[in-house]
Amino acid sequence: MKYKILKLLARNARYTSEEIATMLDITPAEVDGTIKELEADGLLRGYKAVVDWEKLDNFYASAIVELNVVPKAGLGFEEVAKKIMGYREVESVYLMSGSYDLNVVVKGKTLQDIAWFVAKELATIDSVTSTTTHFVMRRYKELDVELVSGDEDDRGQLFV
Amino acid sequence: MIDYSKALNRTVMDIKPSGIRKFFDIAATMEDVISLGIGEPDFQTPWQIRKAGINALERGKTKYTSNKGLAPLLNEISDYLDRKTGVKYSPENEILVTVGGSEAIDAAIRAIVSPGDEVIIPQPSYVCYEPITRLAGGVPVIISTKAENDFKITPEELKAAISDKTRVLILPYPCNPTGAIMEKEDIEKLAYILNDTNILVISDEIYSELTFSGRSHCSPASVDGMRERTVTVNGFSKAFSMTGWRLGYACAPKEIMKEIIKIHQFAIMCAPTTSQYAAVEALKSCEDEVKEMLEEYNMRRRLMVAGFNRIGLTCREPKGAFYAFPSIRSTGMTSDEFCEKLLFSKKVAVVPGTAFGESGEGFVRASYCYSTEHITEALHRIEEFLKEIKQ
Numbered sequence: 001m002k003y004k005i006l007k008l009l010a011r012n013a014r015y016t017s018e019e020i021a022t023m024l025d026i027t028p029a030e031v032d033g034t035i036k037e038l039e040a041d042g043l044l045r046g047y048k049a050v051v052d053w054e055k056l057d058n059f060y061a062s063a064i065v066e067l068n069v070v071p072k073a074g075l076g077f078e079e080v081a082k083k084i085m086g087y088r089e090v091e092s093v094y095l096m097s098g099s100y101d102l103n104v105v106v107k108g109k110t111l112q113d114i115a116w117f118v119a120k121e122l123a124t125i126d127s128v129t130s131t132t133t134h135f136v137m138r139r140y141k142e143l144d145v146e147l148v149s150g151d152e153d154d155r156g157q158l159f160v
Numbered sequence: 161m162i163d164y165s166k167a168l169n170r171t172v173m174d175i176k177p178s179g180i181r182k183f184f185d186i187a188a189t190m191e192d193v194i195s196l197g198i199g200e201p202d203f204q205t206p207w208q209i210r211k212a213g214i215n216a217l218e219r220g221k222t223k224y225t226s227n228k229g230l231a232p233l234l235n236e237i238s239d240y241l242d243r244k245t246g247v248k249y250s251p252e253n254e255i256l257v258t259v260g261g262s263e264a265i266d267a268a269i270r271a272i273v274s275p276g277d278e279v280i281i282p283q284p285s286y287v288c289y290e291p292i293t294r295l296a297g298g299v300p301v302i303i304s305t306k307a308e309n310d311f312k313i314t315p316e317e318l319k320a321a322i323s324d325k326t327r328v329l330i331l332p333y334p335c336n337p338t339g340a341i342m343e344k345e346d347i348e349k350l351a352y353i354l355n356d357t358n359i360l361v362i363s364d365e366i367y368s369e370l371t372f373s374g375r376s377h378c379s380p381a382s383v384d385g386m387r388e389r390t391v392t393v394n395g396f397s398k399a400f401s402m403t404g405w406r407l408g409y410a411c412a413p414k415e416i417m418k419e420i421i422k423i424h425q426f427a428i429m430c431a432p433t434t435s436q437y438a439a440v441e442a443l444k445s446c447e448d449e450v451k452e453m454l455e456e457y458n459m460r461r462r463l464m465v466a467g468f469n470r471i472g473l474t475c476r477e478p479k480g481a482f483y484a485f486p487s488i489r490s491t492g493m494t495s496d497e498f499c500e501k502l503l504f505s506k507k508v509a510v511v512p513g514t515a516f517g518e519s520g521e522g523f524v525r526a527s528y529c530y531s532t533e534h535i536t537e538a539l540h541r542i543e544e545f546l547k548e549i550k551q
Contacts, residue, residue, distance in 0.1 A: 008459075012533070022466045023459035023532070153202070155529075156188070159180050159515075160199040160286070160336070 001026065005034050006043065011144070013047040050145040059109040062091070062139075065118055066132040067102040077101060080127050089117050100132070111135055175291045180515040183499065187509040194538045195509040196526040199336060199483070201401040203456075206449040209400060209442045216437035223433065227425045229257025229409070230436045236443040237409055241394075244368070245379035247387060249411040256421055257431045257439075261366045261395035261408035263424070266292050268362045268391045268410055269328065271419040273298035277327035282313050283517025284485075285332040286364070290517075298327070304519035307476060307487065311340035315349045322353070328360050334367035334377055337516050337525035338485045339478020341371055344378045351383050360416070361390045366408070367481040369399035369450055372458050375479045381411075388413055391420070396435075398482075399450055400442045405435040457482050460528040460535055467539035468526075471546055482528050485513065489522045491549060499524060505548070506541040 001024065008020055017035075021028040038044040053060040067084075071077050077095050084104055085093050091105040104122065108114040115133070123131050139147050165173070187193050204210075216222075228234065234251035242248050249255050258264040265288060273279060275297030281289045282303040290300045301321050305311040318329070329350075333342045342350075354361070363380045371377045381390040395408025410420060461478065468475035468486040475486035488498045495512035502508050513520025528535060 015532075019463065019532070019536070022462050025462055155198045155200045155202070156184070156195065158200070159178055159184060159197075159511075 001030075002034055002038060002043075005031060006038065009035075009044070009047075050143050052139075052147045054139070060107070061109065061111050061114055062105060062107040062136045063111075063114045063118075064134045064136065065104040065106055065122060066096075066100040066134070067104060067122065067128050068130045069101045070127045070129060071101075072127065080125060083125060084122065087117075087121060089114070089121075171294055171297070175294060178287060178515070180511060183503070183512075184509070187503055190503075190507060193503070193507045193509055194534065194541060196528075196530065196535070196538050197509045197511050198529055199527050200403050200529060201398065201453070201482075202529045202531070203401040203453050205401050205405070205438075206442070206446050208445055209402065209438045212441035213405075213434045213438035216434050221433055221437055225257075225430045225433050225436055227430055228255065228421060229431060230433075230440070233257055233436050233440050233443075236440055237411070240443045241379075241392070241411065245382045247379060247381045247392070247411075249392075250414070253414040254411055254417050256410045256417060256424055257436060258395075258408045258410055258424060259428055259431050260397060260406045261364060261393050262288060263428060263431075264391075264393040264395070264408050264410035265289070265362065265364060267420045267423040267427075268393065268412070268416075269293055269298070270296045270423050271416065272328050272360055272362075272391075274327075276325065278323060278325040280318070280321045280326060280329045282317075282330065282332065282335075284311070284335075284337055284513055284520035284523070285330075285516055286336045287516065289330050289332070299325070301326070302517065302519075304517070305338070305340070306519075307523075310476065310479075311335060311338035311485075312342055312346050313350065315353055318350055318353055322357075322359070326357075326359050328362055329354070331361055331363040331380055333363075333365070334371055334480025336367065336481050337483045337511070337513065337520070337523075339476075339481050339483050341375060341377050341480040342380075343375060344383065347378050347380050347383045347386070351380070351386050354389065355385055359389065361386065363390055363392050365392060365394045366398050368394060370454060370457060370482055371480040372454075372461060373477065373479055377480060391416060396439050396442055400439075400446060401453065402435075402438070402442065405432070405438060407431055407435040407439050457528065460530070460532055463532055464526060464528045464535050464539070467535070468542075471539065471543040473542075473546070484526045484528065485523050486526065487522055488524055491546065493549075495521055495524055501549070502542065502545050506545045508538050508541045508545070 004024055008015055017028040017031040021031045069080050072079055081093050089106050089108055091107050094103040096103050106114050118131055118133050234255050237255050238249050238251045269292050273296040277298050278301045279293040279298045280301045282305050293300045303317045303321050361380055368377045381387045381392050391410055391412040393410050396402040464484045465475050473486040475484050478484055495514045499510055499512045511525040513523030
């Protein structure tokens with residue numbers, strides 16, 4: 001049941017407890033109880049909206065930055081990852097397999113902002129040996145949500 | 161000048177075009193309409209099925225197949241039915257791949273019914289049985305199933321409908337639009353009545369994968385004494401989200417199949433080859449996808465049924481297919497009035513129960529082949545509508 005509730009919330013965090021309870025054939029109290037438990041256990045980490053920032057008049061830019069890092073004895077990549085996480089400009093940090101170590105998603109108002117941030121902040125961290133910045137040109141889908149309008153519902157040609 | 165009224169087939173001319181079509185054409189011209197009208201899955205055909213179709217095209221598998229269908233598909237259908245229902249049909253001479261379940265129903269009725277024969281049709285039910293019966297020269301005998309019996313056929317109703325002209329009983333379960341299913345003991349009671357008669361059964365099981373609440377659909381052929389008299393019709397449209405591929409099948413004892421296949425042979429020749437290759441993949445490897453869609457339908461079903469009951473439209477629990485069939489009697493309107501007013505005042509399209517036979521009066525059909533957000537919004541608008549008409 002925990003898994004089912006998580007799946008529904010991951011799809012739409014605004015489902016009410018009543019709706020979730022109805023869909024899963026349990027009581028709203030059970031839903032609330034389970035959600036509290038999941039929050040306390042750290043499985044449910046937050047509820048955020050998926051925003052298409054580009055639709056606003058505000059400037060919005062983002063980039064994926066690949067970092068090569070020298071891991072520290074005893075600490076591995078943890079120390080530098082934590083440092084990078086702390087920046088407000090950083091949206092996500094992943095340790096990667098393959099040709100580089102950390103994948104950092106950075107957002108800012110303009111490409112210039114991001115370029116400065118990488119040059120001044122990320123590149124200058126001691127254990128970072130190189131950075132490669134890829135600017136995002138268009139976001140098609142984010143967190144399972146399509147940001148470009150999908151195909152129209154083309155059903156309904158027939159009455160069945 | 162040709163007098164067309166004399167030039168064309170009188171039986172066909174007497175068939176009324178579906179009245180609901182007009183209603184939906186109006187809905188299609190309006191903006192921001194929220195429809196609960198569509199009886200077709202909103203899921204894409206699972207990717208591996210589409211890929212199997214693409215592969216068949218790439219390999220140039222674009223010729224006719226044999227009349228009865230591709231051998232690997234016939235084998236898969238045979239295994240699938242054995243797995244699901246325990247009924248064994250020989251891929252040699254008891255299975256026919258058709259252009260949707262619809263062709264199978266048409267061919268089965270035509271193979272069985274001679275002019276003047278009676279065909280028992282329970283209603284509310286899908287709209288094709290009556291016109292196809294008439295086209296075959298048959299006489300439809302309607303059983304009006306009742307909400308208080310969960311829209312099942314009762315033994316009494318069946319007995320009363322049988323005459324010495326009865327040739328076929330149609331069993332459209334799981335049922336569009338009522339969501340009714342017939343369980344084993346329900347079928348057994350009917351089987352007892354049919355025992356020692358020559359009445360055949362056409363069981364339209366296109367929704368057989370879509371049953372809920374742990375209640376499972378009973379394939380009539382699996383009940384003692386029924387296999388010899390039953391034509392089982394099924395297809396890929398609903399369970400595998402393959403409506404546009406046009407693929408179904410009929411299974412029957414070889415004596416019946418021998419006649420059905422003649423009609424298919426001359427009228428259709430064979431079902432589309434690409435679709436047949438895709439369908440092999442569907443039966444082979446899509447159990448998980450079907451289960452996942454079923455779980456999704458079930459959540460929507462609960463949301464919709466609870467929603468209707470909450471806003472004051474009594475809705476029995478539909479145990480199969482993907483429709484809710486709430487009663488709108490409390491509004492004092494006819495089904496047609498309700499649907500029309502709802503469409504014009506709140507831009508929500510549902511189907512009047514009367515589209516599925518007179519006994520559908522007092523009900524509307526709402527499909528839950530839609531996202532939960534869509535269903536919630538539609539219910540919200542219907543609730544507003546109910547409040548306004550009360551004032």
